[in-house]
Amino acid sequence: MKLKNKKLDLKEFFKEREEVLCGWKTGNDSELDLETTVEYLKSVPSYKNFAFVLNKAKKHGETLIQPRAGVPELGEHIKLLQFLEKAGADFLPSTIDSYTRQNRYTEAEKGLDESMDKHRALLNGFPAVNHGVKSCKQVLEAINVPIEARHGTPDARLLSEIIHAAGWTSNEGGGISYNIPYAKSIPLEVSIRNWQYCDRLVGYYEEQGIKINREPFGPLTGTLVPPAISNTVMIIEALLAAEQGVKNITVGYGMGGNLIQDVAAVNSLHSQTKEYLKRFGYENMEISTVFHQWMGGFPADEAEAMALISYSSTVAALSKATKLITKSPHESMGIPTMEANGLGVKASKFIVRMLQDQRITRSEDLNEEMDLIKREVNCLMEAVLKVGEGDLAVGTVRAFEQGLLDIPFAPSQYNAGKIFPARDNDGRIRILEFGNLAMDQDIKDFHYNKIKERADSENRKISFQMTVDDVYSVSKGKLIGRPGK
Amino acid sequence: MKLKNKKLDLKEFFKEREEVLCGWKTGNDSELDLETTVEYLKSVPSYKNFAFVLNKAKKHGETLIQPRAGVPELGEHIKLLQFLEKAGADFLPSTIDSYTRQNRYTEAEKGLDESMDKHRALLNGFPAVNHGVKSCKQVLEAINVPIEARHGTPDARLLSEIIHAAGWTSNEGGGISYNIPYAKSIPLEVSIRNWQYCDRLVGYYEEQGIKINREPFGPLTGTLVPPAISNTVMIIEALLAAEQGVKNITVGYGMGGNLIQDVAAVNSLHSQTKEYLKRFGYENMEISTVFHQWMGGFPADEAEAMALISYSSTVAALSKATKLITKSPHESMGIPTMEANGLGVKASKFIVRMLQDQRITRSEDLNEEMDLIKREVNCLMEAVLKVGEGDLAVGTVRAFEQGLLDIPFAPSQYNAGKIFPARDNDGRIRILEFGNLAMDQDIKDFHYNKIKERADSENRKISFQMTVDDVYSVSKGKLIGRPGK
Amino acid sequence: MKTIVIGVIGADVHAVGNKIIDYTLVNSGYNVINIGVLSSQEDFINAAIETDADLIMVSSLYGHGEIDCRGMREKCIESGLEDILLYVGGNIVVGKQDFNETLKRFKEMGFDRVYPPGTSIDLALNDIKEDLGE
Amino acid sequence: MKTIVIGVIGADVHAVGNKIIDYTLVNSGYNVINIGVLSSQEDFINAAIETDADLIMVSSLYGHGEIDCRGMREKCIESGLEDILLYVGGNIVVGKQDFNETLKRFKEMGFDRVYPPGTSIDLALNDIKEDLGE
Numbered sequence A, B: 001m002k003l004k005n006k007k008l009d010l011k012e013f014f015k016e017r018e019e020v021l022c023g024w025k026t027g028n029d030s031e032l033d034l035e036t037t038v039e040y041l042k043s044v045p046s047y048k049n050f051a052f053v054l055n056k057a058k059k060h061g062e063t064l065i066q067p068r069a070g071v072p073e074l075g076e077h078i079k080l081l082q083f084l085e086k087a088g089a090d091f092l093p094s095t096i097d098s099y100t101r102q103n104r105y106t107e108a109e110k111g112l113d114e115s116m117d118k119h120r121a122l123l124n125g126f127p128a129v130n131h132g133v134k135s136c137k138q139v140l141e142a143i144n145v146p147i148e149a150r151h152g153t154p155d156a157r158l159l160s161e162i163i164h165a166a167g168w169t170s171n172e173g174g175g176i177s178y179n180i181p182y183a184k185s186i187p188l189e190v191s192i193r194n195w196q197y198c199d200r201l202v203g204y205y206e207e208q209g210i211k212i213n214r215e216p217f218g219p220l221t222g223t224l225v226p227p228a229i230s231n232t233v234m235i236i237e238a239l240l241a242a243e244q245g246v247k248n249i250t251v252g253y254g255m256g257g258n259l260i261q262d263v264a265a266v267n268s269l270h271s272q273t274k275e276y277l278k279r280f281g282y283e284n285m286e287i288s289t290v291f292h293q294w295m296g297g298f299p300a301d302e303a304e305a306m307a308l309i310s311y312s313s314t315v316a317a318l319s320k321a322t323k324l325i326t327k328s329p330h331e332s333m334g335i336p337t338m339e340a341n342g343l344g345v346k347a348s349k350f351i352v353r354m355l356q357d358q359r360i361t362r363s364e365d366l367n368e369e370m371d372l373i374k375r376e377v378n379c380l381m382e383a384v385l386k387v388g389e390g391d392l393a394v395g396t397v398r399a400f401e402q403g404l405l406d407i408p409f410a411p412s413q414y415n416a417g418k419i420f421p422a423r424d425n426d427g428r429i430r431i432l433e434f435g436n437l438a439m440d441q442d443i444k445d446f447h448y449n450k451i452k453e454r455a456d457s458e459n460r461k462i463s464f465q466m467t468v469d470d471v472y473s474v475s476k477g478k479l480i481g482r483p484g485k
Numbered sequence C, D: 001m002k003t004i005v006i007g008v009i010g011a012d013v014h015a016v017g018n019k020i021i022d023y024t025l026v027n028s029g030y031n032v033i034n035i036g037v038l039s040s041q042e043d044f045i046n047a048a049i050e051t052d053a054d055l056i057m058v059s060s061l062y063g064h065g066e067i068d069c070r071g072m073r074e075k076c077i078e079s080g081l082e083d084i085l086l087y088v089g090g091n092i093v094v095g096k097q098d099f100n101e102t103l104k105r106f107k108e109m110g111f112d113r114v115y116p117p118g119t120s121i122d123l124a125l126n127d128i129k130e131d132l133g134e
């Protein structure tokens, strides 16, 4: 396979499509005929169209709420989504189970059957491929807001076909963000190529006058990811999607925990994504942002979890993200009950409404943090473009190969895994060990000095132990994993 | 009675004391002999001394947690406080019932007896006077953190005697803040004089080498109080207390709802209190601040209430207040159960710890808001001092008489009740109707323009309806009470 | 024009709701006699007699409502106000209690309408209209 | 030096805990064989045979633990690992379930120790010491 950042030829796309639809029996469904899907998608009312609702929110400076949710059985899944809509969700998800994410449809079928038999969920999500288009349409028709598929699937081609055919107008993921944190041994060129297909499908619909939203997954491993790294991945995936004809993109960010750094990250993510899209000649792009509530280990205490959810919402609202993805007070335990999930939605919605008319005005500190992130992102982007000899897709593969781009704590063997993050004395995420990460020396020095300052104030040497302490700290109720007491 | 801002003569104080102790039978208690009280107070360990623990927290830049709590029956009250200590409270309160607050000890006795009979609280707090010194000591001895009496009592002389004798090392209140929002027909000169007694008692103990904290009640009516008004009351009460020999003072502020205005208010409250104390020659004063979580009407939904509690804590932490007084998810319903109260403590504690190392750096906006508050406070203070012909206590009485100082929504007939607040377009509390409030014209113009801006954007005329809408708004999940949707 | 006496009973000083009720009822076309906070049963009754009122709306926010309201219906009757309507609302008991129990207790005390926490005055306007027949 | 095989079973990719467990066990003086995420029962068993391990610590975070762990004890026995210790921990079932039930189910499957959510590796170090007799 020769990977290239170039819009897939429509004929080739159609040929590939035939193979894709053979991946599981539900691919044979006549409702997957493109004429039928186009017609159905055109019939989806605008208040159920993700792109449309996002654009409206952005215009009004609102932050809208979306929970995570998915259970195996259809009726239960619908009940769950209806409950969350009532709790105040502006968008609904369907979180897909982990077997489907690995294209293990047989195991998903087994889990689904057993869940139905035992009246107890044995899958961690909704197996949309096994359910097929008809059932997915039933989900859409049972609710009154747009639906997005949320998963973590390196090869989501069949899944994407099915969900869009069912009128779900947003798809989360991307060739990097749904591989490196979600797989061990799938080469990047494979997942990027697969996501070109998913994006091309959206591009195809766009050509038919149908707006579909795409959302690269910003949080990556959810664990101490320095903003510049996730922002770079977001920008790359936005560019790759745009090339395939995607027009409506929501770039994502997972909360780091320091208010100023988080606000700086979301602001620069938005402006740099637009900048790079423009630089590469993509016109008429609609860019919005999504903020993920704390993505690392949660505290076990439910009141504390509610506090963390509320704090995350405060940061999201102050960063003026267009969408906020919520957690529940059960987060550290397991998939939440419907009720617990609803509590997260209600608390989050309350906060974004309380903060609707408030903003954080630019301080010197905020400006400096934004400048830093932008400079870092530029370093990484230049490195990617350079090793790709002009091709972004190739550059991405090579940059990961060489560790020029590197994501902390990722399971993939195609990720160098050499960098280690740690917090500085203000709780901002810095980089303790850069590995081969393509950053200028003065930036490295800045990070080192910041971490040194913290280490000194804690009376210890800089070491991986700091990273370990920081991985645990929030779940223990502190932002910074300081030793002792 | 001739009111004067002058330290009470010790002999007169002792004479008055004899009368005070005759107010209710528990005043006869031998444990109220000053020798005994001094000895007992000296035996209170430093970790149970309010002033000591506050000073330590301030030094470390920490924000400590204190719930509100009080039930009539002794055993139940102790159980409640022990539970809250375990939930993470750094300070404990004993909220006093409303009959005691009005010195209606007979009714309190009835309520207490009936509560014990029916095993159901019929009083809204702990009737400390009826319980007497011995029982209050039992409370202190059952827990491991300092205790404060929290009430709302225009004449708290007997109550103060009893609680301090029992080793409770902080007393909330003040001649203005525990009259205007808490009474209808008690003249200000009476309540100020009574609180001079309470302060003199603390001053007496201070002379014996015993540190006791005093905390003027910042939130006043808890309802859209413009920061400059509550800050002015705090400064006046700090000055009045200092004159009686109080050294350790915590000035308070009730959250308004706009982050920047709230941070500005706490910062300027701290610096202006110190400034005025210095200006009037009070040396070696220890000044800390207390932030009250949202004091107006709460949302009925418990998840929303938890969100509001968490948001309040975020603002408190960012404002670097030394103490944070919490609410519970039952707030809109009634006195919380022990468990609900604990949830508020846990969420609040989680947030202040998450934000411990974070600060909001000064932006132009924050600086301007601080300057505004300071200028407003100076206007009010100058007016008070002027009409008092140099005497602060007299000035306060006259300023309220003439409406130069005026507190919105207060029940007291000694308050003009002419001013009406409303939020501006950012949700900051401004003044819509100034009545006779002693503010410079340019400040009035600024407020008018801010409110006009909002009214215009809402397509309506400036009117009291805006105030009414803003009274309800937070309980309905919005900061600003905008019409329509 | 119908006349309504409003006020806050007992040692209760919660003044905000009282001011809002005043404003709302006046806006709705009633003659409002507001006796304010810290009012005794006698204060309510005297005001009602003096103004020949149709309805007494008792507010109690602070939790002592149960103690404060006992015997009020009897006192009304003694004072010749046999038919006067009695409403009570706010946060009328201590804590979050089962409202059905509370309702029963206050109905037995002779209140015509009893409102749970969170019932704003706007939500009661219909009842008032109905009961005063306008 | 005792040898411990660690890894994350099934289609589970939660890598953070796995890396931390590796770090912690090495720091505590064990020989750690880390087969990483997305590991099958066979992967665990093969690694244990190859390294003559004393203990297999299965992590399952994503909720499918119950399906993924079934039959593992039997497979160990078939492969000649009659006495090997089997631990499982993480978030081993879907959702917040009664842990006693979960414990029973996994004990019946032949796991020697079964940990509830929120048990960090540090809290298990004592058990390991005890079971491995050091």
Ligand code: B12
Residues within 6 Å of the ligand: A068, A095, A097, A098, A101, A124, A125, A152, A181, A182, A219, A220, A221, A222, A223, A295, A296, A297, A298, A299, A330, A331, A332, A333, A334, A335, A336, A409, A410, A411, A471, A472, D011, D012, D013, D014, D015, D016, D017, D018, D020, D021, D057, D058, D059, D060, D061, D062, D063, D064, D087, D088, D089, D090, D091, D092, D093, D094, D095, D096, D115, D118, D119, D120, D121, D122, D124
């Ligand atoms: C970070 C995270 C992610 C990251 C993971 C990145 C990566 N590749 O590692 C991302 C975002 C990619 C992710 C994805 C998913 N996740 Co996830 N994730 C988390 C989260 C928030 C933190 C996990 C973590 O890293 N904690 C920090 C480490 C240090 O702790 P730990 O993992 O718990 O491990 C420690 C202990 O458990 C213990 N331990 C672990 N194993 C063992 C074994 C033994 C024998 C012993 C003694 C101890 C032990 O020691 C470890 C070190 O101290 C948890 C919830 C939480 N805990 O707050 C959810 C959680 C684990 N995820 C969950 C789910 C469902 C998913 C997804 C399916 C997506 C979804 N539905 O939301 C996908 C799964 C994809 C897949 N195929 O596996 C669920 C599992 C639900 C359940 N069991 O009921 C959780 C609990 C969240 C929830 N409440 O819904 N996730």
Ligand code: B12
Residues within 6 Å of the ligand: B068, B095, B097, B098, B101, B124, B125, B152, B181, B182, B219, B220, B221, B222, B223, B295, B296, B297, B298, B299, B330, B331, B332, B333, B334, B335, B336, B409, B410, B411, B471, B472, C011, C012, C013, C014, C015, C016, C017, C018, C020, C021, C057, C058, C059, C060, C061, C062, C063, C064, C087, C088, C089, C090, C091, C092, C093, C094, C095, C096, C115, C118, C119, C120, C121, C122, C124
């Ligand atoms: C602001 C406030 C205060 C202010 C009051 C300032 C003032 N002078 O007005 C301050 C800080 C001084 C204060 C003091 C106290 N408070 Co207070 N306070 C509140 C709070 C937060 C809001 C009240 C408010 O103004 N709401 C806005 C107005 C518009 O709404 P409202 O008062 O509910 O009134 C509306 C409706 O109830 C209804 N309504 C009212 N009466 C009636 C009657 C009828 C017939 C009808 C149909 C409708 C109706 O219409 C009104 C307008 O829409 C409430 C809790 C809450 N609601 O969130 C606690 C609350 C009322 N307070 C409470 C208590 C206990 C006290 C104190 C004893 C101190 C303490 N323990 O914390 C003292 C009491 C002192 C005293 N002697 O009365 C408790 C009462 C507990 C209970 N019933 O179980 C509450 C519920 C808080 C709690 N959960 O503990 N408080």
